[in-house]
Amino acid sequence: MARAATTSDVFNAIAERQRRQILVLLRAGERPVAELAHELGMTQPGASKHLRVLREVGLLKERKAGKQRLYRLDARGLRPVHEWTGGFEQLWNERFDRLDAYVQDLKHARREE
Amino acid sequence: MARAATTSDVFNAIAERQRRQILVLLRAGERPVAELAHELGMTQPGASKHLRVLREVGLLKERKAGKQRLYRLDARGLRPVHEWTGGFEQLWNERFDRLDAYVQDLKHARREE
DNA sequence: TTGACATATTCCGATATCGGCATATGATTG
DNA sequence: CAATCATATGCCGATATCGGAATATGTCAA
Known part of the structure; x- marks a missing residue:
């Protein structure tokens, strides 16, 4: 195939x-x-x-x-794509903020050693 | 190419x-x-x-x-896709409602002939 | 180091893709 | 009908793709 x-x-x-x-x-x-x-x-x-x-x-x-x-x-067919990507919206906002915070913590920790 | x-x-x-x-x-x-x-x-x-x-x-x-x-x-890369498709949101809502109305009008007109 | 495990890479064949060119189809005009 | 305009389709070559199988790389454990 x-x-x-x-x-x-x-x-x-x-x-x-x-x-x-x-x-x-x-x-x-x-x-x-x-x-x-x-x-x-x-x-x-x-x-x-x-x-x-x-x-x-x-x-x-x-x-x-x-x-x-x-x-x-006929843009209706684009709606599923919009919705599919929209299912990741939380992630591209929240989760990487958390990662940044985590990275910040690492830097702090290292600085304190 | x-x-x-x-x-x-x-x-x-x-x-x-x-x-x-x-x-x-x-x-x-x-x-x-x-x-x-x-x-x-x-x-x-x-x-x-x-x-x-x-x-x-x-x-x-x-x-x-x-x-x-x-x-x-890392979902951030999906955001452009979401936004691009989002640029058509008005169209998949409004414009085809108008088309439907137009088609309805045609049917009416034909029925009245 | 050797062996076992997890993953990546390479090679292959079948097929799909895109662009270009030539040509076919379809509609209008005279 | 013939000529013309607008568009679609067919064929081609170059290349990219996906899946499969074999193999390479990398990592841990004994």
Whole structure:
């Protein structure tokens, strides 16, 4: 066996810088492919591929408008990621404060020897 | 060119299921490698590799304890991910409510034709 | 020092990924 | 219909990934 699929998994979909940039751009509203490609300095096929991945994990919706296809953000899929990381919030606040305190204690103890 | 590096990027590090499971387990406190491997049903080398990736992106700290190496969570690196996804919070709440309303309107309009 | 234990590293094969390029599909206009 | 514009898809090469197996490294204990 080899690797986990990138599609059908939001965590993998947003692991790519350019895809994250696409999502950020689309926060301002729907846009056509060529515009996204241009603003992010990538080729049109490149943009289309990333858009496909994002669409397949449900983060994007597509809408036809004449020759263009307008992509729109559906941010709901990001919520699980937000919540998962949120499950560590206590730790990145509290626990390392405790560690700092512990380190401080060590320094004091050493100084007193 | 080919791909972005998995290491030196927290988004990529947590894109892997097993690595996420490791982080969850370590929320309860530091643990030796073999224990993690056993609880997650993976081989020892497999665990070591994932631990390495997590350590290299700064999510894990290592501590020697006799023959063992205890891995401890440093969740601070997850904060950027939490904040990045949090930047979409308005959207996954508000904007799709509006869309739903819009869709409802369409249905109504069609029914009245 | 030797042996046993815990972990890390290396090598391998299968596969997935990304970017580039060429081309196919689809829609609009004349 | 033909031409054009917008986008998607297919193929390719380079490389990264994951899992497995074997082996190396490191640490303790007798």
